[in-house]
Amino acid sequence: MINDFSPINNFLNNSSFFYTIAIGMDSCYAYVSKNYDRNFEFTNGTLLGRHFSVTLHPEDVSICAAVGAQCFHAPGQLFAATLRKHDGRGGFVVTQWEMQAYFDEQGQPEGIYCMGYNITEFIDTQSRLDSAHHQLHEIGFIQSHLVRKPLANIIGLSNLISQESKDKGLTDLCLMLTASTTELDQVIKDISNKTDE
Incomplete structure (x- = not known):
């Protein structure tokens, strides 16, 4: 047959x-x-x-x-x-x-x-993609949790210094520092969101 x-x-x-x-x-x-x-x-x-x-x-x-x-x-x-x-x-x-x-x-x-x-090449490529996805997820976690925590502390400290300071120059510097760290915090959030997709 x-x-x-x-x-x-x-x-x-x-x-x-x-x-x-x-x-x-x-x-x-x-x-x-x-x-x-x-x-x-x-x-x-x-x-x-x-x-x-x-x-x-x-x-x-x-x-x-x-x-x-x-x-x-x-x-x-x-x-x-x-x-x-x-x-x-x-x-x-x-x-x-x-x-x-x-x-x-x-x-x-x-x-x-x-x-x-x-299908060896397909399996190998899938494995590399899975590994890359895992690494991106780890990077997102690090950025979201390990980097943003000290950044949030800097934002909080600059706000405290600005509120407590009588020196206008120091207050202005703290406001600029707060603006820059807030902007950096948003960039980190955006990157973290992309690694979670």
Whole structure:
């Protein structure tokens, strides 16, 4: 029944972005696209006929088993899985997959057909964005709480000095100091509000 997928296999066989594979009921690769072999077969051979787990992070084998069971339980539906695959350099890439069970003419299960692509760059970018957002939130907290407190004290002290002083020159200086610190306080509030967005 793999031939039922031949149009899409032919279309995606030379894709640089997408992988197409089929896993038989024996848990071995029954079909692998060139791009999949190119990215995950590191002995210059093919993954065809090898156990599907050879490319996976060991912790992700159970994800495949669970999603495979879903596929057989709901024929005709696609199920998604995010899986880590060996990168050939001791690390892993993150891949996103959609899977569907396929059956023979008598309705007996033959395997799982899968189409996937590498999302490592997306995951890395998302992680950097999350980290940047966290840092902005920290900066906002520091500005809002740690910087504004002593600034508020300066504003209060300059107001007290201005009220208590009989010296017009000192009072004028305190008013200028209050105006400048109030302006700085508003700038800090504006920055803090932007980091919270």
